[in-house]
Amino acid sequence: MEHIPLSVLATLLVALFFCSAFFSGSETALMALNRYRMRHLAQAGHGGAGRAQRLLDKPDRLIGLILLGNNFVNIIITQLATYIGFRLYGDAGIAIATGLLTLALLVFAEVAPKTLAALHSEKVAYPAAYVYTPLLAVAYPLVWTVNLLANAVLRLLGVRAQPQAQHALSSEELRVAVNEAGALIPARHQRMLVNLLDLEKATVEDIMVPRNEIIGIDLEDDWDDITQQLIHSQYTRLPVFEGNVDNILGFIHLRRVLPLVHRNELTPEHLRQALRDPYFIPEGTNLNRQLLNFQREKRRIGLVVDEYGDIQGLATLEDLLEEVVGEFTSDPGAITPEILPQADGSYLVDATIHLRELNRLLGAHFPLDGPRTLNGLLLEYLEIIPEANISVLMDGYPMEIVQVKNNAIRTVRISPRLPTQQSAQD
Structure with missing residues (x-):
């Protein structure tokens, strides 16, 4: 290697850095993919998504391949950088190369490519899948051997390296996914989907x-x-x-x-x-x-x-x-609405209204685990059948009982919610 020009060695070193960055970034990108979107694209005939899905179906093989490639490249980088440093500055160059190499690997082969991959996972992962598919076929015996040894170590530690079944999303996870869909789903459709999930919570x-x-x-x-x-x-x-x-x-x-x-x-x-x-x-x-x-x-x-x-x-x-x-x-x-807005910003409310609907219309949070109607909520709170013109404060909303008839509250005036601090003091 003494006869190889330093320019050639430097070019090779840069190329190896690109390889290391590819392995690091593509690993992050593949693991950060939205699996549901990937399946949709794969079913629609997207080649990269289909290959990525097949690779992720056996994640131990994929990770084994990536780590083999990444470690192999990083070892060569270390050896090559040390040799270049020695040729330039002798023994002092080895120490200089070690320090610079640590910083360069951290920035250019780890943090930067992984950050880019996390931000643009599909743009990185799907092209990478075209590279990993044939590479896995070629290196499969070595990958299989490494995985076998790794699984043997895990078994000695009492860990079974069995593939975990993919869990379906819970209703709460689906709610988060719908709410975070943004412009992908119109706001009205988002509300409908969330309401559909809420059917389990209502009777x-x-x-x-x-x-x-x-x-x-x-x-x-x-x-x-x-x-x-x-x-x-x-x-x-x-x-x-x-x-x-x-x-x-x-x-x-x-x-x-x-x-x-x-x-x-x-x-x-x-x-x-x-x-x-x-x-x-x-x-x-x-x-x-x-x-x-x-x-x-x-x-x-x-x-x-x-x-x-x-x-x-x-x-x-x-x-x-x-x-x-x-x-x-x-x-x-609907001809006689249960909530009538007033000029002063308050609402005249039919006390038979369901609390779920009242919460939805006012954006309030009246409890739903007890009485079902506003009349029931007020009677439970007061513990008596009140007379008209009595006022109460519930969940920060001033309420005035306007009409009582046949042992039930018929009409309530609800004023705008008080600021949090004032409501707490009252």
Whole structure:
């Protein structure tokens, strides 16, 4: 080597630095790849993604290959740099080469390439996969031998080098992935996806129409009144009962009886024959399960019952879907909003509103593990049935009870949330 010009040795040293940087950076890039995006690209026919996926299916082989290459190159760099230093400055050049080499390897072969690879993993990893695929085939016997020895050492330490099954994302991890999608997913679609994940956290009690607000047909009413109710009903399906909803007979689809009403041929017998058996839903059923139950039973409406079989309310498929996509039906309740903004910035709120909806509309954080409605929350907090004009502070929101009727709070005025410090002092 004494006859090899220093310029040639320096050129070789620079080339080896590039090789070391390639091994270091590509390792980081391959491990930093988004596996789900990689699979999508591979299925779409992306060559680099397909090769990277196959390499990552056996990570021990890939890591073994990279470390073999990287260590081999770094050893040659050390030897070559030491020789160049010796030829230039003698014994002192060895010490100089060692110091400069440590800094150069750290900066140019480790930190810089790994940082670049972490920031642009796909741009580095997919081209690197084209290099590693044939290189692994050529060096496979050596890689296999190294991995065998490494696994033997691990077994002596009581560690089994078995491939771990890839775990599916949990709902919370999916929520983070959706929220971090940014411009890749429109904001409205992000909200829908998050709401879909939230179906596991809500039950039919959160969306049901309370028992006292159920609109149905009472067969003990005057027949002319029943006919008018059928004609003017704003709902497609109605529960039919005798006396009260506890004596439920079934559900009627107006499409089956309106032609008879139009021909003035509808009778109580015809109405009873057109009924579909009632469908009952346990009150603790989460919305995700109930959505599947509606699909399996081919139902769109059901009565929510407690553990004693008493009817607590009514839940519909439309109400459940609105938890995902937001309001989309022509619900007559939308004509009189549950929250009315006032000129002073406060809101007049129907106290029967569900706390989930109130939290969503106001951005509040009222607890959901107790009462379901604002009325229930206030009654639990006060522990009495209050009179009008009483004010309370809940979660930083000043609330004034405006109307109390039939042992329940009907209307509440909610003012804007107080600053955190002031709320804490109050």
